[in-house]
Amino acid sequence: TLYISPLKALAVDIERNLGKPVEEIGLPVTIETRTGDTPSHKRQRQKLAPPDILLTTPEQLALLIASNDAKRFFADLRYV
Incomplete structure (x- = not known):
């Protein structure tokens, strides 16, 4: 699932608000944010092993779409 937020905050x-209940319930769901503040090593890992839910900004989405890995990264995407 890809969630596009107009604001990084x-x-x-x-x-944070989604992760806490998911953790408390014990669901095997990974949730991560990708913004301009995300360290490059984490962005690289997200491209190789995307989380179940990725929250990102339009700017980061544009970079993902323009990357050489875009086809593979978005291949299993089901919800936006």
């Missing part, structure tokens, strides 16, 4: 808030 909103994406971070959603990750």
